[in-house]
Amino acid sequence: MSGTLAFQSNSNNAWIFNGNNGNLNYNNNRYNANGARVFRDSCLADWERYQSAPIPLSVLYIWYGIAKRGKRRTLVQLRFEADYPEHLRDDLWWAMNGPIYVPLPSRGFVLDYPTPREVIHPEMRDRIPQTIWCETIRPFAEKKMDPASYSCRVGRGALAAVQQLIHLYKVESEGGKYPCRFISIDQKSFFLHIWRPMVVDMFGKMIDEAFADNEVKRDWMHWMCRILYLSEPAEGFIRDCPIEKWGLLPPHKIAANLPPLTGVEIGNLDAQLAGNVVSAVYLAIFREYGYVTFVHYTDDVKLVLREDRVEQFNQIFLPELRRREAEYGLELNEKKHYNQPTEHGVTAFGYFIKTVPGTDGGVLVYPSKRVVNNCRLRIARYMTRMDDLYYRLKNKEHFRDTLNSYYGIFRHCEAYDLRKEIVQEILASPWGDLFEQVDDYKYFRIVKRFTTRAHKAYKNKQLRHFIYNYGQTITTAAA
Numbered sequence: 001m002s003g004t005l006a007f008q009s010n011s012n013n014a015w016i017f018n019g020n021n022g023n024l025n026y027n028n029n030r031y032n033a034n035g036a037r038v039f040r041d042s043c044l045a046d047w048e049r050y051q052s053a054p055i056p057l058s059v060l061y062i063w064y065g066i067a068k069r070g071k072r073r074t075l076v077q078l079r080f081e082a083d084y085p086e087h088l089r090d091d092l093w094w095a096m097n098g099p100i101y102v103p104l105p106s107r108g109f110v111l112d113y114p115t116p117r118e119v120i121h122p123e124m125r126d127r128i129p130q131t132i133w134c135e136t137i138r139p140f141a142e143k144k145m146d147p148a149s150y151s152c153r154v155g156r157g158a159l160a161a162v163q164q165l166i167h168l169y170k171v172e173s174e175g176g177k178y179p180c181r182f183i184s185i186d187q188k189s190f191f192l193h194i195w196r197p198m199v200v201d202m203f204g205k206m207i208d209e210a211f212a213d214n215e216v217k218r219d220w221m222h223w224m225c226r227i228l229y230l231s232e233p234a235e236g237f238i239r240d241c242p243i244e245k246w247g248l249l250p251p252h253k254i255a256a257n258l259p260p261l262t263g264v265e266i267g268n269l270d271a272q273l274a275g276n277v278v279s280a281v282y283l284a285i286f287r288e289y290g291y292v293t294f295v296h297y298t299d300d301v302k303l304v305l306r307e308d309r310v311e312q313f314n315q316i317f318l319p320e321l322r323r324r325e326a327e328y329g330l331e332l333n334e335k336k337h338y339n340q341p342t343e344h345g346v347t348a349f350g351y352f353i354k355t356v357p358g359t360d361g362g363v364l365v366y367p368s369k370r371v372v373n374n375c376r377l378r379i380a381r382y383m384t385r386m387d388d389l390y391y392r393l394k395n396k397e398h399f400r401d402t403l404n405s406y407y408g409i410f411r412h413c414e415a416y417d418l419r420k421e422i423v424q425e426i427l428a429s430p431w432g433d434l435f436e437q438v439d440d441y442k443y444f445r446i447v448k449r450f451t452t453r454a455h456k457a458y459k460n461k462q463l464r465h466f467i468y469n470y471g472q473t474i475t476t477a478a479a
Contacts, residue, residue, distance in 0.1 A: 054220045055132065057093050064088060067131040071124070076107065080124035092125060099223055101129065106237040106265060108255075110245035113377075114370055118246070118254055120237055121267025130269040133224045137203065138273065140210040144202075145276050146283040150349075151298040152272040158349040159412055161295050165302055165348060166363045168293040169355065172304045173342075176361035181310055182346035182353075183303040185321075186336035189252055190299035191271055192263035195329040196229045199264075199274045203229075228270050230261065262329070275299070278328065285324050289317050295348075302348050310339060350409065367413045375406040379422065386430045396434050396446055404443045411442055 055063075064084065071077045080087055095101035108120040122130065142153070150161035173180045187193070203225050211218035235256075251257050255265065264271040275298065283296055286303075291313065294303040305313060322332055340346070345354030347368050356362035382399045385391045403422075410419050419441040426435060426444075434450050437443075448454060 054216055055093070055096055057089060060088055060093055060096075060128070063132050064128055066135070067128045068124070071127070076121075076124045076127075087125060088128075092128060096129060096224075099220070101224075101227060103227070103231050105235070106267070107240050108237045109240040110249065112245075112248070113374075116245075116248040116253075117266075118249055119267050120255060120265040122265075127269065129224060130228060133221065133228060134269050134273050136221065137206060137210070137225075140206045141203075141273060141277055144206065144280055146280045146287075146296060148283065148292075148294055149276055149279060149296045151276060151279075151296070153276070158297070158351070159409075161297050161349045162351050162353065162365060165295045165304065165353065166365075168295065169304045169342060169363065170361040172293045172306060173355075173361060176355070176359055179307045180304050180342050180355075181307060181339045182342055182348075183305060183310070183313065183339040184337060184346060184348075185301040185303070186333040187299035188331045188333035190330070191266050191275060192253065192255065192258060193330050194262070194264050194274060194278055196261045196264065196274075198328065199278065200225055200229050202277050228268075229264070229274070232260075272298075278330075281328060282321070282325050282330065285321055289320070291317065297349050300348075302346065304342070305339075314339075351413065365413050367409055367415055367418070371406070371409060372418070375422075378402050378406075379426070382431070383429060389430075392431060392434060393450070396450065397452070399431070400435065400444050400446055407441075407443050416441070 068077050068081075092101075103126045104123045106120045106122050106126075108118060111117050111119060145153070148164070150156040150158070150164070169180060170176070172178075204222060207218055207221045207225065211221060246254060255263055264274050279296060279299075283294075283301070286292070286294055286301075291303060291305070293305065294301050303313075325331065342355040343357050345352055347370075350368050350371050352366040352368050354364050354366075356364060379402075382395065382402075403426075407419060423437045423441050423444075426432060427437070434447055435444050436447055438445055
């Protein structure tokens with residue numbers, strides 16, 4: 001296709017490669033700041049129509065750039081990327097503004113660890129409308145969410161949830177003066193129990209309030225909400241792993257066995273947003289009964305209660321919570337419900353938290369067994385081919401990023417000995433030629449001479465040497 005395959009991020013963008021003649025354009029200011037030439041050159045006749053729609057074509061191009069974050073180089077993204085201008089202009093834009101958009105069949109696979117579960121995720125084409133809708137409604141949905149909810153919210157990660165739980169313990173125990181208990185409440189197959197028409201009603205009220213002055217945007221948001229939550233993309237989904245894997249799952253964890261309009265697909269962007277909005281409903285029950293020392297993460301609620309309040313919680317509140325949740329189609333997972341003294345510890349949000357008796361609210365935080373086991377498994381995969389030099393050079397960045405990802409968790413825990421042990425294991429192996437530990441076992445980095453920058457500098461030096469010698473050879477031959 002003719003045109004310049006480059007997005008104009010500002011009106012004076014220079015050093016843009018021109019695909020028509022192979023030259024660089026300097027001080028190119030003939031196109032506005034939100035245009036993409038590949039679209040303009042191919043559809044100038046209909047450009048006014050493309051730009052006047054509820055979702056302009058140039059804006060759809062920007063949303064695609066946002067939607068593929070975290071998905072680059074995945075199979076679904078690469079398939080879409082091969083012909084993305086045609087996909088966006090000739091398919092998705094018309095479908096979304098028609099409006100005739102219908103999601104494609106999703107893709108699914110089964111995870112084996114830590115417990116078998118089904119994951120259904122959309123094609124890249126459908127991830128774009130999900131991104132547009134979710135990011136548009138998110139600021140208004142945030143106002144309705146419970147302040148104690150820490151799942152998939154900006155600035156509220158697992159570490160923040162742990163810190164809040166420790167703070168609540170110190171408040172409830174008055175600095176360790178009174179004995180307390182950790183209470184854990186978990187939802188049974190939370191995402192698969194969500195009643196989708198209820199989600200549409202909840203978001204419908206938000207949309208009416210948020211876009212009261214913009215009728216076109218309001219109608220489009222209502223329509224897209226119904227498409228996202230009431231369609232059935234899981235029907236006839238494409239399996240990305242052998243069908244035998246589904247035999248490992250209990251029937252209630254398979255989307256195909258659910259009643260109509262029940263359950264949201266875990267891999268969809270709108271699933272977590274729906275989960276947080278639905279969670280606000282049953283978390284309000286806790287506050288209604290005066291239980292405010294809790295932290296919520298996805299489908300998991302951790303409470304801190306004094307010993308003298310636990311019996312009332314078990315005898316009066318829990319039966320009422322079960323009854324009220326049943327009205328929303330939710331159910332407590334009795335196997336994961338427990339309460340125990342704080343000094344025995346609790347596994348929460350990827351960490352293990354326990355208090356220290358005899359101290360003024362002293363708390364110890366360790367990485368959970370699951371996180372440590374996951375780290376060991378990842379390391380073992382790279383160590384199995386550690387004698388292959390080409391494999392080490394090719395995968396050094398991936399291995400470094402994997403290690404630093406887990407060390408980001410370990411640095412906030414009582415895990416100095418674990419960090420030291422892993423460092424010594426890796427540095428004693430052939431990987432030790434490529435890595436070095438930094439700042440007392442806090443993270444890894446690649447040895448300077450093996451970095452990508454050093455490799456490129458070496459290649460450039462070889463190229464310059466070749467060009468120089470080639471010129472000398474030609475000069476000698478001519479003489």
